[in-house]
Amino acid sequence: xxxxxxxxxxxxxxxxxxxxxxxxxxxxxxxxxxxxxxxxxxxxxxxxxxxxxxxxxxxxxxxxxxxxxxxxxxxxxxxxxxxxxxxxxxxxxxxxxxxxxxxxxxxxxxxxxxxxxxxxxxxxxxxxxxxxxxxxxxxxxxxxxxxxxxxxxxxxxxxxxxxxxxxxxxxxxxxxxxxxxxxxxxxxxxxxxxxxxxxxxxxxxxxxxxxxxxxxxxxxxxxxxxxxxxxxxxx
Amino acid sequence: xxxxxxxxxxxxxxxxxxxxxxxxxxxxxxxxxxxxxxxxxxxxxxxxxxxxxxxxxxxxxxxxxxxxxxxxxxxxxxxxxxxxxxxxxxxxxxxxxxxxxxxxxxxxxxxxxxxxxxxxxxxxxxxxxxxxxxxxxxxxxxxxxxxxxxxxxxxxxxxxxxxxxxxxxxxxxxxxxxxxxxxxxxxxxxxxxxxxxxxxxxxxxxxxxxxxxxxxxxxxxxxxxxxxxxxxxxxxxxxxxxxxxxxxxxxxxxxxxxxxxxxxxxxxxxxxxxxxxxxxxxxxxxxxxxxxxxxxxxxxxxxxxxxxxxxxxxxxxxxxxxxxxxxxxxxxxxxxxxxxxxxxxxxxxxxxxxxxxxxxxxxxxxxxxxxxxxxxxxxxxxxxxxxxxxxxxxxxxxxxxxxxxxxxxxxxxxxxxxxxxxxxxxxxxxxxxxxxxxxxxxxxxxxxxxxxxxxxxxxxxxxxxxxxxxxxxxxxxxxxxxxxxxxxxxxxxxxxxxxxxxxxx
Numbered sequence: 001x002x003x004x005x006x007x008x009x010x011x012x013x014x015x016x017x018x019x020x021x022x023x024x025x026x027x028x029x030x031x032x033x034x035x036x037x038x039x040x041x042x043x044x045x046x047x048x049x050x051x052x053x054x055x056x057x058x059x060x061x062x063x064x065x066x067x068x069x070x071x072x073x074x075x076x077x078x079x080x081x082x083x084x085x086x087x088x089x090x091x092x093x094x095x096x097x098x099x100x101x102x103x104x105x106x107x108x109x110x111x112x113x114x115x116x117x118x119x120x121x122x123x124x125x126x127x128x129x130x131x132x133x134x135x136x137x138x139x140x141x142x143x144x145x146x147x148x149x150x151x152x153x154x155x156x157x158x159x160x161x162x163x164x165x166x167x168x169x170x171x172x173x174x175x176x177x178x179x180x181x182x183x184x185x186x187x188x189x190x191x192x193x194x195x196x197x198x199x200x201x202x203x204x205x206x207x208x209x210x211x212x213x214x215x216x217x218x219x220x221x222x223x224x225x226x227x228x229x230x231x232x233x234x235x
Numbered sequence: 236x237x238x239x240x241x242x243x244x245x246x247x248x249x250x251x252x253x254x255x256x257x258x259x260x261x262x263x264x265x266x267x268x269x270x271x272x273x274x275x276x277x278x279x280x281x282x283x284x285x286x287x288x289x290x291x292x293x294x295x296x297x298x299x300x301x302x303x304x305x306x307x308x309x310x311x312x313x314x315x316x317x318x319x320x321x322x323x324x325x326x327x328x329x330x331x332x333x334x335x336x337x338x339x340x341x342x343x344x345x346x347x348x349x350x351x352x353x354x355x356x357x358x359x360x361x362x363x364x365x366x367x368x369x370x371x372x373x374x375x376x377x378x379x380x381x382x383x384x385x386x387x388x389x390x391x392x393x394x395x396x397x398x399x400x401x402x403x404x405x406x407x408x409x410x411x412x413x414x415x416x417x418x419x420x421x422x423x424x425x426x427x428x429x430x431x432x433x434x435x436x437x438x439x440x441x442x443x444x445x446x447x448x449x450x451x452x453x454x455x456x457x458x459x460x461x462x463x464x465x466x467x468x469x470x471x472x473x474x475x476x477x478x479x480x481x482x483x484x485x486x487x488x489x490x491x492x493x494x495x496x497x498x499x500x501x502x503x504x505x506x507x508x509x510x511x512x513x514x515x516x517x518x519x520x521x522x523x524x525x526x527x528x529x530x531x532x533x534x535x536x537x538x539x540x541x542x543x544x545x546x547x548x549x550x551x552x553x554x555x556x557x558x559x560x561x562x563x564x565x566x567x568x569x570x571x572x573x574x575x576x577x578x579x580x581x582x583x584x585x586x587x588x589x590x591x592x593x594x595x596x597x598x599x600x601x602x603x604x605x606x607x608x609x610x611x612x613x614x615x616x617x618x619x620x621x622x623x624x625x626x627x628x629x630x631x632x633x634x635x636x637x638x639x640x641x642x643x644x645x646x647x648x649x650x651x652x653x654x655x656x657x658x659x660x661x662x663x664x665x666x667x668x669x670x671x672x673x674x675x676x677x678x679x680x681x682x683x684x685x686x687x688x689x690x691x692x693x694x695x696x697x698x699x700x701x702x703x704x705x706x707x708x709x710x711x712x713x714x715x716x717x718x719x720x721x722x723x724x725x726x727x728x729x730x731x732x733x734x735x736x737x738x739x740x
Contacts, residue, residue, distance in 0.1 A: 065734040092609025101737075120609055
């Protein structure tokens with residue numbers, strides 16, 4: 001399977017010739033070098049690459065946490081690199097992040113971590129609670145774990161909560177950065193299944209960056225990233 | 236509102252870190268609020284003192300001029316002086332008699348200054364009352380003569396001290412409570428204007444001579460002979476002299492308040508009895524504030540002292556030095572407390588900034604997460620502002636309670652320390668002061684010649700009470716440190732790059 005042809009109506013994300021350069025003491029590091037890719041609803045796209053290959057930077061560029069130096073990123077039919085783009089709304093409603101280090105707020109409970117994005121969006125408290133409980137149940141967090149502080153959860157539980165949080169405002173694009181990186185292989189498989197399920201059952205566009213080749217089993221499309229450059233992989 | 240709720244929740248969810256900050260702020264704020272309340276108490280006490288001390292001025296013949304006149308008279312041969320006096324016209328005689336007096340017109344003119352709230356004119360002189368006897372005065376005179384001396388002459392034992400002013404109730408002895416009217420009434424300003432021959436008599440003297448309100452006594456007019464040399468005075472009131480020990484616990488033990496046999500009459504009546512119409516011994520002025528003392532002194536220099544032919548003839552004595560003596564420890568306490576307040580507030584500022592830098596720095600990842608999941612800068616800021624306000628509010632509430640308990644002690648301690656430091660710096664001056672002060676002339680309001688200067692001193696106390704103003708300052712301090720604390724997350728939010736903190740292991 002080769003890199004997808006352009007012009008498909010289901011394309012949710014289109015990255016065109018994007019580059020990102022970091023200035024360090026020893027000079028410049030071209031973390032992302034003229035990368036182009038597309039991602040579609042209902043499919044899992046995996047970007048495989050070793051540490052330092054630029055895959056996390058690419059993910060952050062797509063999630064608008066970084067700004068590209070060159071190129072364009074079109075998501076949901078809108079150019080997110082434009083200076084007037086509404087990035088707060090984009091991050092809040094269109095994108096859900098899943099991080100390797102989970103990035104939950106340790107002082108909050110599992111339930112509160114999931115309600116937080118909805119709270120920021122002004123969703124009524126009761127609706128927040130019901131939706132958060134449903135999402136957590138779908139990811140396997142129930143009962144006493146709902147009221148447990150995030151700091152007291154295991155790695156697998158944290159990642160499940162992180163996935164539930166990513167889905168809180170029902171975004172169409174899920175960006176997962178090494179979602180199995182801090183998990184044992186069995187838990188990692190469960191997490192990958194959950195992410196794949198989101199694409200298959202709910203029609204989400206799931207973009208996973210990882211160095212774990214095992215994740216490829218869930219991928220619809222795969223890319224290899226090395227030294228900031230991207231190339232398609234045959235599955 | 237949701238951000239504020241999140242802030243409150245965050246305050247509760249980080250008890251240990253927040254408790255440490257609250258305790259540190261509590262210590263500094265307790266000191267700040269205590270110092271503030273001490274300063275406010277000291278300032279208020281100074282204002283209180285201003286109402287009774289430092290707002291009094293007295294226009295009178297200067298001591299220097301008096302000495303000059305005495306010297307002149309001493310150098311002159313008495314026989315020659317008497318011969319010269321015989322040759323003098325009535326006008327020259329009046330001028331000679333009033334050399335140590337102040338023209339009433341000058342006293343009235345001086346009262347027209349805007350700073351003068353009220354004024355009085357006073358004359359004190361001896362008047363002979365042929366029909367009145369005083370056992371106390373007679374025994375005092377015989378004791379002065381010593382054993383074996385002859386009894387006092389009738390003219391001496393019938394010579395009584397008279398004080399005249401424009402209103403009996405405003406005579407200094409009655410104002411300061413040394414004497415109390417027990418029967419009848421005071422003479423009034425109308426009595427002064429109409430020169431009604433009325434008099435206030437001392438109770439013991441009245442009893443000895445069988446005098447009652449409405450009775451009349453005969454007084455001799457100085458220098459007058461034949462018909463019209465006497466004046467009938469009607470007793471309008473009888474007063475009692477308060478024992479010194481009964482006047483109050485704060486009264487100076489050396490104060491002197493003789494029962495005596497003093498008579499109080501309208502000024503115009505005493506001027507007639509003394510044969511010095513249009514002249515008074517002094518004019519006393521109550522100013523609107525102690526702060527007006529300098530303006531009045533300046534006016535005196537320009538309009539009276541510099542304008543008169545004999546520049547040193549009159550002086551304007553004030554009790555401003557007494558005000559300074561009383562208020563100086565209070566000013567020192569106020570100054571020290573301001574320094575303490577500034578130091579404590581600076582410590583508060585430092586604590587809140589450092590604490591928030593540590594707290595927010597430790598929660599950088601949380602900030603990154605919030606921004607990554609779509610929180611606006613405003614939402615993040617409000618959340619932190621609410622948490623900081625809770626920390627500061629808790630500290631302010633605790634400190635307000637604690638400072639209520641310690642500020643009085645702190646104020647007393649500062650006052651004592653100030654007094655001890657003053658004594659340590661000027662021991663010789665402090666020892667020498669009573670003697671020096673004794674030599675100076677007293678003010679009329681303090682009882683004139685019949686009081687010791689030591690009694691001018693008031694015991695300074697600091698009454699630290701909580702005022703509404705303190706609460707307002709407390710709110711201001713709360714707002715100030717909260718804003719300062721909020722500046723830290725503002726700086727963090729502005730320079731934070733979510734991608735960086737989220738990528739951290």
